[in-house]
Amino acid sequence: MPRGFVAVTRSGSTEETAMHDHRKLGRELDLFDSDPLIGAGLPYWLPNGAAVRHALEEYIREAERRAGYRHVHSPVLAKRELYEISGHWAHYRDDMFPAMELGGEQFVLRPSLCPHHALIYRSREHSYRELPLRIAELGGMFRSELSGVLGGLTRVRAIQLNDAHVFCTLEQAADEARAALELIDRAYRVMGIRAARYRLSLPGPGGKYVSDPAMWRRAGALLTEVLDAIGAPYEAEEGEAAFYGPKIDVQIADGSGRESTLSTVQVDLYQPRQFDLHYIGPDGAAHRPVMVHRSIIGSVERAVAHLIDTHGGAFPGWLAPVQVVVLPVSDDELPDAQALVRRCVEQGLRAECAAPDRGSLSARVRAARLVPYQAVIGPKEAVDERVALRLRDGRRIDPLPVSEAVDRIAALVGRNSLELWEE
Numbered sequence: 001m002p003r004g005f006v007a008v009t010r011s012g013s014t015e016e017t018a019m020h021d022h023r024k025l026g027r028e029l030d031l032f033d034s035d036p037l038i039g040a041g042l043p044y045w046l047p048n049g050a051a052v053r054h055a056l057e058e059y060i061r062e063a064e065r066r067a068g069y070r071h072v073h074s075p076v077l078a079k080r081e082l083y084e085i086s087g088h089w090a091h092y093r094d095d096m097f098p099a100m101e102l103g104g105e106q107f108v109l110r111p112s113l114c115p116h117h118a119l120i121y122r123s124r125e126h127s128y129r130e131l132p133l134r135i136a137e138l139g140g141m142f143r144s145e146l147s148g149v150l151g152g153l154t155r156v157r158a159i160q161l162n163d164a165h166v167f168c169t170l171e172q173a174a175d176e177a178r179a180a181l182e183l184i185d186r187a188y189r190v191m192g193i194r195a196a197r198y199r200l201s202l203p204g205p206g207g208k209y210v211s212d213p214a215m216w217r218r219a220g221a222l223l224t225e226v227l228d229a230i231g232a233p234y235e236a237e238e239g240e241a242a243f244y245g246p247k248i249d250v251q252i253a254d255g256s257g258r259e260s261t262l263s264t265v266q267v268d269l270y271q272p273r274q275f276d277l278h279y280i281g282p283d284g285a286a287h288r289p290v291m292v293h294r295s296i297i298g299s300v301e302r303a304v305a306h307l308i309d310t311h312g313g314a315f316p317g318w319l320a321p322v323q324v325v326v327l328p329v330s331d332d333e334l335p336d337a338q339a340l341v342r343r344c345v346e347q348g349l350r351a352e353c354a355a356p357d358r359g360s361l362s363a364r365v366r367a368a369r370l371v372p373y374q375a376v377i378g379p380k381e382a383v384d385e386r387v388a389l390r391l392r393d394g395r396r397i398d399p400l401p402v403s404e405a406v407d408r409i410a411a412l413v414g415r416n417s418l419e420l421w422e423e
């Protein structure tokens, strides 16, 4: 287990005291901030935070690409009619921004990506041979949170969601849901985070849910089967489903044990019917597909908040805002230090030089304590084209040739390793 990893528990324990407040650290580490002129719940990302976020986005796009997803882009708003068809207008309007008038039409900021993806699916004919058809997008969506509950990255009004919709047959839906849970498991491992628990989210009383008992039973049975098959313990909870279908929610917990949903897998038999989606089966007739909605890392905002909470700013190497800091002992080694920074950058690493004008070597080492790799260059190393690495966890690596050091760091970062070094 790497240093900085904190196990997530729901009840009080000493481990929790090591969790961090992501809002405080976000400011201290120059990750994100907000401005009253932009508004509450609308944080902006500084270069350090944007670097973490982009690393996460690149990871998930690549993981999805390998898992057979195709990425699309769609606009963050649409006509009100779209959400009347999808059911959001009737069941979810309280969480949506009010409609905007333009040229006699009403537009709304989207509360989810599903309706756009349903239209993208519907825009072309599909044969059963194309299924499962997996459409993914890291896309913007909006939620009209009240300002009282806003703060930091966990409850925001503008959300970037790692979303996807799998259009498939009913028989394929369980396999797709299980494959999504595997992607979630793998992502959590490389992020160094842990699920607090799985929740089977079912409908509750009240008018929040689409009324169709047979449909709910069918979709619920499918997700139960998936959870039983993977053997993960879970708790069923009423009143937590999406309005259109049940969900498997992967719950995370913050330092005070407060739970939230990060990842989700949902089976939806409702929206395919609302949008009259179909595919041509082997019999030549039109059949209705199922929509599996899934998010692997949830919203980018909440994922990064949880990474900050868990790691206290000591991110895994591949996520660190700065991965390598180069420390020349004196000004004499400055050109070599700058050359090493360029070399790291060319290899795709995020690197910077902490020159002697920033203070004594020990002060610069201290300032860079969250950086995974510190490369010290003294007179001897400069002459030999070698570098002495200090790892964030306190280990010191014997001086090694500059090219070898950079290659080895780039290789570890490239495979999203939680380990900072391998002998």
Ligand SMILES: [Zn+2]
Residues within 6 Å of the ligand: 112, 113, 114, 164, 165, 293, 294
């Ligand atoms: Zn969806």
